[in-house]
Amino acid sequence: MIGCVTDFFTYETTKSVVVKSWKLGLINRIVQLLILTYFISWVFLHEKAYQVQDTAIESSVITKVKGSGLYNDTIMDITDLVSPAQGTSVFAIITNLIITENQVQGYCPEVSPATLNPFIVGPSRHIYIQMFKVCVKSSHSASSFCEIRGWCPAEDDNIPTNPIAEVENFTIFIKNSIRFPLFNFTKSNLQPNISTDYIKTCTFDMKDNIYCPIFKVGDVLRFAQQDFSSIAKKGCVIGIKIGWVCDLDKSEELCEPSYSFIRLDEENSVSKGYNFRYARYYKVEPGTEYRTLFKAFAIRFDVLVYGSAGKFNVIPTLINIVAALTSVGLGTVLCDIILLNFLKGSEQYKAKKFEEVKEDELDKQTLRLTSTLDSTVD
Numbered sequence: 001m002i003g004c005v006t007d008f009f010t011y012e013t014t015k016s017v018v019v020k021s022w023k024l025g026l027i028n029r030i031v032q033l034l035i036l037t038y039f040i041s042w043v044f045l046h047e048k049a050y051q052v053q054d055t056a057i058e059s060s061v062i063t064k065v066k067g068s069g070l071y072n073d074t075i076m077d078i079t080d081l082v083s084p085a086q087g088t089s090v091f092a093i094i095t096n097l098i099i100t101e102n103q104v105q106g107y108c109p110e111v112s113p114a115t116l117n118p119f120i121v122g123p124s125r126h127i128y129i130q131m132f133k134v135c136v137k138s139s140h141s142a143s144s145f146c147e148i149r150g151w152c153p154a155e156d157d158n159i160p161t162n163p164i165a166e167v168e169n170f171t172i173f174i175k176n177s178i179r180f181p182l183f184n185f186t187k188s189n190l191q192p193n194i195s196t197d198y199i200k201t202c203t204f205d206m207k208d209n210i211y212c213p214i215f216k217v218g219d220v221l222r223f224a225q226q227d228f229s230s231i232a233k234k235g236c237v238i239g240i241k242i243g244w245v246c247d248l249d250k251s252e253e254l255c256e257p258s259y260s261f262i263r264l265d266e267e268n269s270v271s272k273g274y275n276f277r278y279a280r281y282y283k284v285e286p287g288t289e290y291r292t293l294f295k296a297f298a299i300r301f302d303v304l305v306y307g308s309a310g311k312f313n314v315i316p317t318l319i320n321i322v323a324a325l326t327s328v329g330l331g332t333v334l335c336d337i338i339l340l341n342f343l344k345g346s347e348q349y350k351a352k353k354f355e356e357v358k359e360d361e362l363d364k365q366t367l368r369l370t371s372t373l374d375s376t377v378d
């Protein structure tokens with residue numbers, strides 16, 4: 001107990017011990033050099049730790065698709081094949097359709113008559129009734145067949161279809177404006193000197209036309225490592241990523257977008273690709289309402305904008321310089337470990353480094369020193 005109290009009332013002060021060892025000196029300098037190199041090359045030059053970063057990018061995306069294709073002898077253009085029409089950052093280009101024409105309100109089998117066993121259809125043989133549905137459970141299998149009340153005839157998902165091959169040549173125009181609010185910096189992906197002739201004729205590629213804002217669907221799929229013929233039947237989701245990584249200490253002209261492309265939906269055996277339904281309604285005499293139902297398989301494009309901008313600032317610069325200088329001291333820690341544990345004569349080094357001095361010893365030494373000094377003066 002008394003020992004603990006004594007230990008508590010002690011004071012440690014740093015004592016410098018100069019070790020004349022070229023091995024230890026070399027290790028110390030190498031460690032210091034490595035730490036300094038890391039801070040200068042990685043932290044300052046690569047990570048630009050002297051800059052303040054703005055990652056809260058604000059962005060607007062406008063898109064426009066052009067092209068036309070043939071589906072079942074009908075010429076379809078972008079008004080038929082692009083949804084939504086407003087040119088948003090997420091849009092779909094239809095590549096395949098299941099069209100169910102002349103639907104009218106009535107009773108009919110839930111699936112197409114061709115795939116239905118007629119023996120079990122009909123309200124008179126029902127086993128259970130759901131809302132707007134009368135179903136008969138087959139005694140031979142777990143499946144059941146239903147007659148619906150709704151829009152008839154029902155859609156048949158099994159009819160053979162031919163995807164619209166021309167979609168591969170459709171072009172997508174992307175207009176992207178961004179702003180870094182911290183620096184009040186704005187920029188557009190359309191180059192300031194871009195001409196109408198160039199925009200009408202160019203298509204984006206990774207080499208010569210990296211700033212052309214017109215993208216061919218086939219190229220986008222290729223960049224995303226997809227093949228049009230394998231995705232056209234069921235659709236897919238493609239991400240067009242626009243990256244703005246800007247060093248605003250350099251010229252603003254060097255702040256340019258970089259494009260990358262990726263397939264975003266995962267291939268799945270239960271839900272393949274991307275599809276949606278819509279209908280067009282019309283009336284015929286004497287006022288009966290009909291509709292044409294479309295099940296559309298499409299390539300959905302998601303334009304995703306990300307980025308960050310950096311500019312020199314005194315505060316991060318000072319913080320990182322202090323961190324670098326403090327870290328240089330780590331060399332001493334490593335050398336101390338070697339000195340006190342692995343070098344020959346480490347016990348002597350320990351004794352020199354950690355010296356224990358008692359208060360009364362200190363007083364006696366001071367008295368001795370004073371008397372020596374006095375006698376020398378006399």
Ligand SMILES: Nc1ncnc2c1ncn2[C@@H]1O[C@H](COP(=O)(O)OP(=O)(O)OP(=O)(O)O)[C@@H](O)[C@H]1O
Pocket residue numbers: 064065066171172173196199200214
């Ligand atoms: N998907 C696209 N493919 C090729 N060029 C396009 C596409 N979308 C737009 N453009 C061209 O880019 C330029 C700018 O398009 P913007 O929509 O701003 O103008 P516009 O005159 O309304 O275009 P347009 O009437 O041709 O649709 C126009 O020259 C336009 O023809």
